[in-house]
Amino acid sequence: xxxxxxxxxxxxxxxxxxxxxxxxxxxxxxxxxxxxxxxxxxxxxxxxxxxxxxxxxxxxxxxxxxxxxxxxxxxxxxxxxxxxxxxxxxxxxxxxxxxxxxxxxxxxxxxxxxxxxxxxxxxxxxxxxxxxxxxxxxxxxxxxxxxxxxxxxxxxxxxxxxxxxxxxxxxxxxxxxxxxxxxxxxxxxxxxxxxxxxxxxxxxxxxxxxxxxxxxxxxxxxxxxxxxxxxxxxxxxxxxxxxxxxxxxxxxxxxxxxxxxxxxxxxxxxxxxxxxxxx
DNA sequence: GTGCCTGTTACCTC
DNA sequence: AGAGGTAACAGGCA
Numbered sequence: 483x484x485x486x487x488x489x490x491x492x493x494x495x496x497x498x499x500x501x502x503x504x505x506x507x508x509x510x511x512x513x514x515x516x517x518x519x520x521x522x523x524x525x526x527x528x529x530x531x532x533x534x535x536x537x538x539x540x541x542x543x544x545x546x547x548x549x550x551x552x553x554x555x556x557x558x559x560x561x562x563x564x565x566x567x568x569x570x571x572x573x574x575x576x577x578x579x580x581x582x583x584x585x586x587x588x589x590x591x592x593x594x595x596x597x598x599x600x601x602x603x604x605x606x607x608x609x610x611x612x613x614x615x616x617x618x619x620x621x622x623x624x625x626x627x628x629x630x631x632x633x634x635x636x637x638x639x640x641x642x643x644x645x646x647x648x649x650x651x652x653x654x655x656x657x658x659x660x661x662x663x664x665x666x667x668x669x670x671x672x673x674x675x676x677x678x679x680x681x682x683x684x685x686x687x688x689x690x691x692x693x694x695x696x697x698x699x700x701x702x703x704x705x706x707x708x709x710x711x712x713x714x715x716x717x718x719x720x721x722x723x724x725x726x727x728x729x730x731x732x733x734x735x736x737x738x739x740x741x742x743x744x745x746x747x748x749x750x751x752x753x754x755x756x757x758x759x760x761x
Numbered sequence: 762g763t764g765c766c767t768g769t770t771a772c773c774t775c
Numbered sequence: 776a777g778a779g780g781t782a783a784c785a786g787g788c789a
Contacts, residue, residue, distance in 0.1 A: 485769095515783090556769085558783095559770095559785095593786075594769095594786085595784050596769060634777075651768060745779070745781095746767095746769095747767080
């Protein structure tokens with residue numbers, strides 16, 4: 483669920499939440515497997531008394547730089563962070579809770595329990611696995627060309643792989659490929675220069691649009707994305723292809739379709755996105 | 762109730 | 776190397 487634009491929105495809200503300089507007083511874990519590293523007891527004892535110095539994002543990770551260690555949070559499908567001011571019973575899906583020295587609670591809910599928290603003395607042990615930040619200046623055309631040249635995967639699988647580019651998920655990959663007019667099953671090594679140029683533009687475009695609309699919230703159910711403040715994103719109304727099968731393509735008016743690729747629902751316009759290379 | 766679907770990732774086998 | 780399957784999970788939906 484949360485891809486780069488959603489995580490970025492969450493991080494921005496956390497940054498506006500007056501957390502810098504606040505101390506962690508208490509940690510309660512309701513679902514121990516939320517903690518990836520280290521074990522639960524060490525995680526709790528090491529976290530207590532650390533002060534929040536900085537909050538940032540790398541790929542889909544939320545990065546809390548603390549006085550001693552770094553806390554990484556990956557929300558996977560259904561992880562959510564929010565605050566409340568009074569101690570209360572944990573909700574059905576609350577997995578973890580942190581009490582701060584201003585008596586606020588930072589709570590973590592995760593319906594499907596896939597999210598993971600890491601407390602690391604050196605965050606690079608985890609973050610170095612990630613590929614290029616697609617919104618940073620190192621995401622150059624040349625960098626993308628080099629990555630693509632090294633691979634012969636289907637472009638959709640390639641883009642979903644966080645080791646190449648960090649932060650894209652199913653929604654924004656489908657959107658970027660639609661914008662670049664590339665069929666998701668195309669092999670990376672078959673892409674023309676023109677197509678790589680188009681993709682290099684499309685990726686930041688769809689991500690920036692997602693951030694501008696504060697993320698994509700599909701449906702209204704529990705599992706859907708909302709930010710720290712409980713606000714839903716607005717990007718779902720801007721999507722051009724994701725979950726729009728059967729609807730006319732906004733570019734060519736042909737009917738868009740949904741196929742299965744890399745075990746993921748994959749949406750495309752069969753007229754704009756052909757399997758043959760575009761010169 | 763049954764079976765299939767879902768926005769992520771890691772790991773396995775072929 | 777890379778495609779495909781499965782698993783971790785819970786709930787929505789037909």
